[in-house]
Amino acid sequence: MVDWTERYRPQSLSELRGNNKARDAFRDWATSWDSHREAVIVYGSPGIGKTSAAHALANDMGWETVELNASDQRTADVIERFAGRAAHNATLDGSIAKQHGDTTAGRQLVILDEADNIHGNYDRGGASAITRLVKSSGQPIVLIANEFYDMSRGLRNACQEIEFRDVSKRSIVPVLRDICRREEIEFEQDALDRIAETNSGDLRGAVNDLQAVADGKTHLKLADVVTSDRDRSMGLFPFLDAVLKEQSAQDALQSAYAVDETPDDLTKWVENNLLSVYDTREAVRAYDFLANADNWLGRVRATQNYSYWRYTTDNLAAGVAAARDEKKGGWTRFSRPQFWPSSDATGDEICQRIAEHGGMSIDIARREVLPYLSAMTYHCKPRELTVAMAARYELNEKHVSYITGSGETTNKVQSIVEDANAIREDQVTAHSDGAFEASAATETAEEPTEQRSSAETAVSENTTTAEDAAAESDDETDDGQAGLSDFF
Structure with missing residues (x-):
């Protein structure tokens, strides 16, 4: 199952819904970069299209992209080796183009996601390395952040800033409508309005909810959305983000209880996507908890005593989250597990x-x-x-x-x-x-x-x-x- 937020990611800034002023400011920053040569901080709430805007801008400008998640790889050594090399080098195509007088061709847009999630001793100089990088870069750099003032003053002062605001319901509904038409799903307008209202400015969350409630349907009704609101307070993709990337063991356990799926199915989802996020040492620890979860599931099947499910949930959610050394950032393509052997x-x-x-x-x-x-x-x-x-x-x-x-x-x-x-x-x-x-x-x-x-x-x-x-x-x-x- 393809994630609709990725399938329908805007390919051009003109396709971006909402934030028209921010979109225009972002384009102006890019087209005038040779004049100011400053990095830009794009900040705002999660799910409103900041990273999508960066990739769309690169498409519009004909630039390559080099993306580094600052939360996952945030030490000074990694930043300087990876992003620093990209920020100072030009592509082969760009070098050839410059010989013919084209100074904008061959640019590389360096995207540092979750730039506000760099702080404390764990970063080992990561914040300082980024500040040095944006001051000396020979390539345009975009820093993506949720909280502007969580970054150091020195970094903020070295960059331009563009705020992306929450996407209004009026801007979310046309996106949902377009997706339904592309997926050949008939819909009641009230159903789309309800999804937009429920997500209160979070476009990515609205698209995820639409995919969840429309799965397997050819006609989407308001009753489907209302039932979903009542029965499931968290979708599968947010749940995977919570367990594998973001939340503590205790919070991950609560998230598991908020998902309208059986522990058997949740175990399969976590196991199928674990290696997309965890490194080797984290995965070894996490698989021990998944093995315990599977043992409890076997006991449920053997005894038909479904009270054992709570021990399964303890292991698949709290245990797997506890196996993680630190929070993970960025977007991950989660895939659907094969639940049964047939098609x-x-x-x-x-x-x-x-x-x-x-x-x-x-x-x-x-x-x-x-x-x-x-x-x-x-x-x-x-x-x-x-x-x-x-x-x-x-x-x-x-x-x-x-x-x-x-x-x-x-x-x-x-x-x-x-x-x-x-x-x-x-x-x-x-x-x-x-x-x-x-x-x-x-x-x-x-x-x-x-x-x-x-x-x-x-x-x-x-x-x-x-x-x-x-x-x-x-x-x-x-x-x-x-x-x-x-x-x-």
């Missing part, structure tokens, strides 16, 4: 069937029902419940394998599907109002009713229970777990 197309088919039988959206089926079906029928145990599930949702071998994690061609899965098909055939006969009575009578004479399988009895009883429960709670159709009652 996503198989999962889509299953969610479609669950949604049709349960009277819910496909998104609810995917987030609120499928993970629990997988946990309760792990490796086809208990067998009767797995047969009931396959019968209720008309699943084939590929579907059962996807949910349970068992091999599609195993005798176990094939026999479960055969029993489920037999149950469905019997149910068709029972509800045919005698249409198949003649043929059924012959078969009934040959086979006593006492020989009905235990799985068939379980499905009959569970279906009755589900129908009774549905009749008693018609007003609770928004319950994300309603679909589980279909075969309980």
